[in-house]
Amino acid sequence: MYGKAFAPEYQGALGSLSVNSSLADVLVRATEQLRAAEREGTRQEAARCSLAVAEAHRRLGNTGEADRAWKASYRTARSAGDAGAMAWAAWSGGTLARQRGAMPLARRLLTLSAELGERDGDILARGYAIAGLAETGRIQGDYEAVDELHEQLLAEARERGEARHMVWALEGIAQMRRNTGAYDSALAMFEEAAAIAEEADDRRGRAWALRGVADLVSVRDGDTERALALLSEAAELCRAMNLAGALAYNHKMRGNVLYRARRYSEARRMYEQARSEFLVIGERRGEALARLGLIKSHSRLGREPGRTSADLDELRRALESIGLHHARRLTDDARTELGLAPAEATPEAEARRKTTGGERETGGERETDRQHGADEDGEKAAAA
Template sequence: MYSKAFAPEYQGVLGSALSVNSSYEEVLAKATEEQRRSTLGYARAGLAVAEANRRLGRVAEAERAWRDSYRAARRAGDSAAMAWALWSGGTLARQRGRLALACRWLAAAAECAERGGDRTARGYALAGLAETGRIRGDYAAVAALHEQLLAEARAHGEARHMVWALEGIAQMHRNTGSLDTALAMFEEAAEIAAGAEDARGHAWALRGIADVRSVRGETGRALSLLTRAEGICRSMRLESALAYNHKMRGNVLFRAGRYEEAREVYSGALAEFRAMEEPRGAALSRLGLVKSLARLGRSAEETEADLAELDETFRRIGLDHARAGLERFRAELGARAAAA
């Protein structure tokens, strides 16, 4: 069993005033008002300000807010509040493609949470470390941690963390070819998220289901699922999730051989990621765009120049799985050229 999803990053009086599905403009308004009340209240409300801005794609505002929250928590001597601020900073660093820095802040967050006796903050920090490793493609190092966190979430009935862990494990199965397992886990995540009224988790789970359905050739069903997820993202103004939804739509169209449509969608996603200064999403969208243009007849020389630049970008960010996909496309281009 599990309870309704809740947002522990909304702390103090904000915890009772806001829900996991509160609009981020409402979060910002209430948190800004709460910051005026006390030093510790400032730290807790600053965390909400940081998270709302991060999810709206306002990275400069998010950076200032989490650092302000951390400094206020440190002045108040509250290790748990320091841990939450560091978790927010680490999550923002990962969103910006600074994966090594993300690991540094998240490890510090886990240490502070341990010292402050905040089990939830520690779980979120460890989850952040696991997700960062998964994004890098280091599945061997983080698979066990994902499973551990899923078991802890089930034991405590924490729906939001169950959804996160299921989606992360499912993504690893999908990327390693275990599509049946991936689909089952994404579908369980979607069911739990819907039951717990976790709209954001539900949108991400629908995106994962669409991805697997697309790989199986179910293009129409995949696009329908992405449309449902897009509606959630728009209603909650989940800017980053919306951009990743669009990038996935490009993937679905590309797999279906609809290259001109894919090119258009990838171009839009690239613009969205660049606007919010999210280099990982931008690089992945650009790879999709380069692949689409190659299928539409772009020269081999221009394609290879872009692939070489993207390979360096993936290496710098630390996206090993994306680099492997790029190399597969290179090999495919070489095989086609040889056959021609």
């Protein structure tokens, strides 16, 4: 059994806010409460309000403001000697770092958050931090390293009846199974996540789960219209809560569905829209993956192969720069699908190999969907 979803990142005077509260409303109220706490000199309350400000800005895509707010929360919590509030601030900072593609910083901050949460006895803060570490590993393609951790977190969430974490863990495991070709299992887990999220009134979690269901309905069943309808339902949930990042990933998935249906002009337009949205919110990984869809769509619409090959070389370097261990696989699979020469045979790759002494191929599970490359995990930090 499980209870209604709640948002532990909204604390103190903001504890009555719902997990489904509009982020614009959260930002207004959190800012007002922060000013009041600063006037009254209540440092612990100011730290909690700064956390809510940071999270609202992060999810709205205001990364500069989010960065300043989580650091202010951490400094204020430290001056008050509140290790629990420090843990939550570090969690927010680590989640923001992952969103911006700074994976090593994300790991450091999330590890710090877990340590502080354990020191303070804040089980939720520690759990969110560990979940963040697991998600970071999954996004980087280190499935073997984090699969067991996801299963452990799911079991703990079921035991405590934490619907929001149950949904997060189910979606994470489902994404890994989808990316390794276990479509039936992945679909069942996404559908369970969607059902739990609906019952627990977790609209954010449901929006991500519906996106996963739409992906599987498209790639496994070829049911384009149902997939697009599910994405439309999820997009409405995103808009109602001002979830800029989730909406951008929704649009990228719509591009994937259209691409698989060979509706390349429509897919190109959706990828262009998603890329623009990712650029606005500073989401480097999403922007790079939208570029992958754009490159493939342009190729299908007749772009010269040499230009496509050069675009894939550039994209691979961009993916590697943000720590995606499966960058080579993503671009190599695109080459195979589009009938291009392997990267090793291109003049650019030969020149790079001569100057660098060769490149090491890194890990990542093998994608079995050859019609369209794996849609890597959405940035679900807000649901974790």
